[in-house]
Amino acid sequence: MAGSYVAFELDDLETKHAAAAGPYSEFLRRRGMSLGMFTLSPGDEDTQHPHMADEVYIVLKGRGTLRVVDEDVEVKAGSLISVDHGEEHRFVDIAEDLEMLVVFAPPDTED
Template structure:
């Protein structure tokens, strides 16, 4: 079944977006979800606002903190965090460059297909 799947190598995605201006770079969009690479270097200010979609962060590398509404948790490589749509959340105190794969379901922005 050619064309029924895609594969992505983390190394290739890291190289592709190494010089990107935006910290978030979507690399896959489907009707029910989108997936992107989110990079926050040490000391970065996370400027995201609440989304209209549920999302899951898979922390590939790094260390920092995530505030969701009034709670704050430590995040590190290997952690998987789900944040409900509409909830205020931001990363802070990035002590090691954070690199995350983020899944939005459904896609946060309208499909442009």
């Protein structure tokens, strides 16, 4: 069934993301969800704002802290964290370069 799926290789996504401007780059958008890659390095300021969509972070590499409202969650490679739509959140205290896949459901709207 041509057209009923899309396959990606992580190496290709990393290469495309490295060429993109900014820490987030979306690589798939469907009616009910979107996928993107998000990277932050030690010293970076995470300037994201609450989203209109539910969100899942899948940490591929690195270590840091995700602050959700007033609670800190330590994250590392292998961590999966879900953040409800509308919740204030940002990454702080990034100890090692973070590389994450991000799922928005439904797709987040652009500002």
